[in-house]
Amino acid sequence: MSKRALTVTREQNFPDWYQAIVRDGDMAEVSPVRGCMIIKPWGWGVWERIQAELDQRIKDTGHENCYFPLFIPMSFIAKEAEHVEGFAKEMAVVTHHRLMNQGGKLVVDPSAKLEEPLIVRPTSETIIGDAFQRWIKSYRDLPLLINQWANVVRWEMRTRLFLRTTEFLWQEGHTAHADKADAMTETLKMLEVYREFAEDVLAIPVIAGEKPANERFPGADNTYSIEAMMQDGKALQAGTSHYLGTHFAVAQNIQFQNAQGQLAFCHTTSWGVSTRLIGGLIMTHGDDDGLRLPPKIAPRQIVIVPMLRDKPEDATLLEYCGAIEKQLKAAGIRTLVDVKPTKSAEKRWNWVRRGAPILVEVGPRDAVGGNVTFMRRDALRDGDKVVTHTLSREAFVAEAPALLVAIQAQLFAEAKARLDGNIVTNIKTFDELAAYFGAAEADDEGGAFKGWAKVDWSRPEGIKLEEIADRLKALKLTIRNAPQAQEPVTGACLFTGDPAKEQVLIARAY
């Protein structure tokens, strides 16, 4: 094994490799609060870029941002539970509002018990639906198109940074419409916004499609997702969009007067993506030297490391770096000159692990010669050797925007080739499926790379579907979605033998 910048490679142990990037790429760390993470500056910078890019798209499609309370009265949750099957009950419950001193010890004050417990929002359909019920009177108020950026809490038993945490950050869109057609248009519009965002900004190729009935959001008539393939072959659900029919509207009395003066229930939707996307970025683009960030989402696109030596020449070097920085910033490139009191070699490898798209190292000779020596993070090595390029300062500044475009395209192309090349389509029986994926590891971790299977099925529902889900579960498999882009199906359903109606993707998943 040749030396790489991480202490563990993908091949050696994929989950450990993931943790190594999260840690050594300065993305996040576990906190003293069970299942909650601390997002560090570099990781937070990525989230800020995700927010900025996606928020613009959400606004451009006519949505307005709001903010709703962190807490939800238990009665709201109870009402939802009555209307919605499969409702999850693991949530953080606030029962008291004061601490007190008891014999020098801080304890919960029993006299400060809340009459009604409050739930820390696991999602906001109920509290937003309550507002919709007050805000919507007439068809003139529709569609109502709302989004919020918020933290939510779901009490998870087994957590992993970014991928599944007790507290996570997300945006949740909630909309109300006059009829099904309009709500369905919205649901699919936002699915497309997610697809375009994932592919064009995060450089993560995805497959958009509809979830089978057993994988729907509780209370949804239709759930759509974008699914991404990680480097271990597993699927990551990277975003979902739900058509909720009139279920929430009926439960919460969200009615409007139509043009004919009659009262009707609204059709609602909801859709969201979360900090989980950062996990997807890592497992899509990372290599054994660390993270590789697509330029559009990198907090700093070009990092300049001056090779300082605590000598008088340092001043010239810093001046030269500052001049390059100024030119790059003028070209709209997020640039940083790293002047921290750390050794240059350490800085180089820190930025490699963090995945800055272009890393410039400026030594005294560069400054004198007017040159720029740089590394492309998407093509760091030739074999084991680190590849550097040298250009005149003018040429580098002139070419930098195009270089960033090329890196973005290269990262997407690599991931796209992986996705396209690893979906098997020749599996016709359940036995073949089991043979292809092999026995699941006991801990659901590691194992040989397996892609996805695209198989024909008859779209069963109810008990038939439950049985299929159970058989798949024994192999640690799930149906991811029925891709929007379908090829004609003519054969029999892999599960039921009935005539097939469509293709679905089957995979192990996060």
Next chain:
Amino acid sequence: MSKRALTVTREQNFPDWYQAIVRDGDMAEVSPVRGCMIIKPWGWGVWERIQAELDQRIKDTGHENCYFPLFIPMSFIAKEAEHVEGFAKEMAVVTHHRLMNQGGKLVVDPSAKLEEPLIVRPTSETIIGDAFQRWIKSYRDLPLLINQWANVVRWEMRTRLFLRTTEFLWQEGHTAHADKADAMTETLKMLEVYREFAEDVLAIPVIAGEKPANERFPGADNTYSIEAMMQDGKALQAGTSHYLGTHFAVAQNIQFQNAQGQLAFCHTTSWGVSTRLIGGLIMTHGDDDGLRLPPKIAPRQIVIVPMLRDKPEDATLLEYCGAIEKQLKAAGIRTLVDVKPTKSAEKRWNWVRRGAPILVEVGPRDAVGGNVTFMRRDALRDGDKVVTHTLSREAFVAEAPALLVAIQAQLFAEAKARLDGNIVTNIKTFDELAAYFGAAEADDEGGAFKGWAKVDWSRPEGIKLEEIADRLKALKLTIRNAPQAQEPVTGACLFTGDPAKEQVLIARAY
């Protein structure tokens, strides 16, 4: 009384007037969760502008954003309580992590009780200090300059939208330094960032200064604030910056190895502003027609209302409005054409109440004549009459940037004149102070306008100060701060009769 766009005037009832703007200006509303607010799109737009403008300043001064958990283990709070006097105990306590179905009813699952209760963060010194303790090893790691944007919860008994709510949003900066001098420089630097931001962006004139000892943040050696004067004469603390000495560092073992290899405790600071600023905007700039937003903070700076009549000419009108919008946007102006299916007159008054700085109404004659008719929200009326201006389209587009600058300056000038003109400086005795402010209203609301008093005092501490605070409290007064800009004092302390050391501001406050 002449007719105005709100149902109540400032003179009639200031608190009701405030609520009317919050409601009719589409800023926020009370939620079904006690003391928590729903921030509506227009109010949220203001907060987004506050975030964008202040975040840039926080980054420009070298700070990095992070994200820390919503929950804080009770043991952390207990440790802080041991070290810090005057520690508030009203906070939301999470005690369970699951609900269950019991006889068809949703209840808290008693078997899902947490071993250690979790506190919903009221502020993050303890959880961030714990990370600092891990992150800081050497003087090379200092200063450590961190900020986060987050929601926090303090269980308030009496709430008012934006001004005091159980959940509110804020940014909290937390920094660690090698010595007192560096930490104090930071503390005052951020105070100055807040002052400049309040005055230059929010157009709220403030007085920056140091809080007396009894008004310090628990655990702070020095607390500084910016104080703004509302239109009812009360003070609003609009931002605070604390030098925490080594108190938190000692409690949490935040140590570093200095250049000589010795271990030393860090000196820390914290500083924050919150959604309360929006309350300050309303009470500084609002008039009896609604809110008036400074252009730099208005989500939309120019709103164009086409006078649609459901006739074929509407198309021409919309085209004309779209052309103006395009030109204004090209000039970097946040512009909206309001095409909602609402009557034009209703739209006009909605935008007046929301406080859009410039409101354009385009009728068929404007479109034909190539003109633009507009209102300036800072100078809406001449007496009772609404004042409109007409310019050619070219002239309006050319002058719009300067108009916005003028409106920003005008709003600041008005508020500055009010602040400067309403600080009395001739009060020398406590009796005079009591006479000036008069008896406090029983409910702390309304009453005649009273400004602030600037008086000489001897900077007493301990019991002497407590006695003074009690005497002031009986008049519903507090010492706001000792302004940074001091005039020489020569007389006696108003409270103690001792030789005066400095001037302090005394006021009723929110």
